[in-house]
Amino acid sequence: MIQQDWSLLWPKITEATGQTLYMVLATLALSGLLGLVVGLALYATRKGGILQQRAVFVVLSTVVNVVRPVPALIAIVVLSPVTRELIGTAVGTDAVVFPMTVIATFGVARIVESNLLAVEPGVIEAARAMGTPPVRILLTVLVPEALGPLILGMTFMLVALIDFSVIAGTVGGGGVGNLAITHGYLRFDTRVMVVTVVILIVLVQAAQLLGNVLSRKVLRR
């Protein structure tokens, strides 16, 4: 057991935190965008939707249902050949963003879909009566009307991603999870364990606070 000096640990802790933030935020941005597109497509193509397309809906919905139950750890492993093909490596912070994005996209898609379904059909009818084309209804009516709940949904996703990134860290993803394993667990350094847990709690709290403030601003309550 080698008890390292704090002066040696701190740079590692800040670096790990930076890596975690990078993984989480990059994944959030990518999966947020892709998930929004898939979610909008799910919403619009469903039966009675404004762009009803049964075949598209069934395919999308099936893919989402197949991908979503796959545990994060398994996804990283299963997708590693694809990751290697795309990123050049299956190890490291950049590499892990790919499987995380795949998993998160489908999670975001369901969040988007359910929040859009909660929008009152009346406003869609009003927009249709004005002669607004379907895609523009999606972007200028549905998304703004559902923005408050969407922000809360994305906050939920952000917190889940912090959790996810820690798991990714344990299988070569870097970040706080990696630090917890290599220094906290393998070297029995309880201090590192405590610090990583505190960092995670702070990150989650900050994410939730940000989401709450933003959604309250949008919902004006």
Added chain:
Amino acid sequence: MTTPQPTAQPRHVIELDSVSKEFADGTLAVDRVSLAVAPGSVFGIVGHSGAGKSTLLRLINLLETPTTGTVTVAGQELTALGSRQLRAARRDIGMVFQQFNLFRSRTVLGNVAYPLRQAGATRAEARERAAEALRFVGLADQAKRYPEQLSGGQRQRVGIARALATEPRVLLCDEATSALDPQTTQEVLALLRRVNDELGVTIVLITHEMEVVRAVCDRMAVLDAGRIVETGPVRELFAAPQHPTTRAFVRSAVQASPLLDLLPAALRKHGVDDAVTASVLAEVGA
């Protein structure tokens, strides 16, 4: 927007020819309805809930696609249009709703400006014309507020301003006053009258309240189980309803009328049956 061929002034701004709507579950909501609405008139469609009023109104701007029959608005046969042309045609048909259906994410001004932006107006132009529409409905001072900060009557006036923003020729009202209290109902009906009188907009409204028809409509149709059972000038239908459903509606209106309380007094004053009948008819026609 494509302008219809400048043929002779059409006698009717809205024409439904044997229009039916059968839903996927087999329900025949509207059954071979034909009706014609003259330009500048206010047409009321009355019926019990489930009679198919709402579906019939939505067939006029093709929010519901008819199973059979043709719909012509402002000289354009909507049932023959492609989706793009149909969307353009809808800008000439405003619509207001029982539950207002305002965008909660937009301010009052933003709500009214929205259809203008969709019709291709610049931001500045849309804001200017939206402000104008808000002045017309008397809500210029509420422009920056959000729908949830307004009363029901104010929300419906915003709905009307939004529907009128693109200067449509036709306004469809789906139970526009049914969610409002009697006092507010009167205000909104007075506004609809002004829309008709001052802007010359043709109005089609559906309602289950005969008071509404009596207050604003020139002609009316009574809908029962998806079919029009009686149609004609409001005055005539009130004076001599033929169909049992019409009679029931007229009775409901007369019973709800404060006129009934005045009758004994009028009887005492005149003591003549004729005089009473005459004054009832005058009241009905007013």
